[in-house]
Amino acid sequence: MEGRAAPAHERRFYATDKAIGRFGIRLFAPVAMEAPHRHGHIEANFLSGASMTYDVDGTEIEVGPDRLVMFWAGIPHQLTRITPLGEGAVRLANIYLPVDSFLVMPHISRFQVALLGGAVVALPGRLCDGERVEGWYRDYRSGDVERTEVLKVEMNAMIRRAQLEPLEYLLAPVAEPGEGRGLSSVHVRHVVEMVRFIMENLDRPISNADVAAVTGLHRNYALSIFTQKMRLPVKRFVIRMRLLRARALLMESSMAISSVAEQSGFTSISQFYVHFKAAYGLTPQALRAGYTRMDLR
Secondary structure, X not given: OOOOOOOHHHHHHHOOOOOOOOOEEEEEOOOOOOOOEOOOEEEEEEEEOXXXXXXXXXXXXXXXXXXXXXXXXXXXXXXXXXXXXXXOOOEEEEEEEXXXXXXXXXXXXXXXXXXXXXXXXXXXXXXXXXXXXXXXXXXXXXXXXXXXXXXXXXXXXXXXXXXXOOOEEEEOOOOOOOOOXXXXXXXXXXXXXXXXXXXXXXXXXXXHHHHHHXXXXXXXXXXXXXXXXXXXXXXXXHHHHHHHHHHHHHHHOOOOHHHHHHHOOOXXXXXXXXXXXXXXXXXXXXXXXXXXXXXXX
């Protein structure tokens, strides 16, 4: 979550046509963002010297200092306010973990399902402090592949330890993750393939058979793996992702409502309106008008 447009060397992180981004870490003085954005990462934020407020898919949440907060950045999000605490410097570390790298991390199934279900999770403060985050940043900046891989292993272990206790949600997931038997790493890779295919083809018709085909598995078996991992059937996941894209387009552009529906993969404007109002409680025009009024204040 950052304020201004990313500099040229950072823009590769934010390709909106890709479900999976590239790994990276930034450490900077944060400012409020002008508009929501989304990108193909699991994002981890560590703020020092301030608290911050931001909007995640239309819900305002407050984040305090000195906690590692994680969420799926494929959901539209916007840092709206920074509130300094004291006279010290305000710094924000953003860690960008590609979705595929996150999904293949072992032994953190509950956490993975929560984040892809829309949760924003604050990890216990004792598991991660400013010194550790600074060390990770140095590892990343070193350009040493081994140090970067160790960094990811440390993040995996930290998340695994956090799962030993109830997760602290700043924003709860759509469906509460279960405690069922985890999937094998091979199965998880198939889920990654299916998620990638869905996210990169949202503007086109997508059938269950299309999604399953990218795995090379029998359709019913592939779909059952997806549902077990994501706690959501493929069709419902596709609709949710289309609605998230539509909401972002409504806020980020002046595109006609019919074009928003088309770019988000809805086959008819009436279908779009039904799903949108069921999800957000208002029409696309009303959501855009409310956002525009808020932006003009």
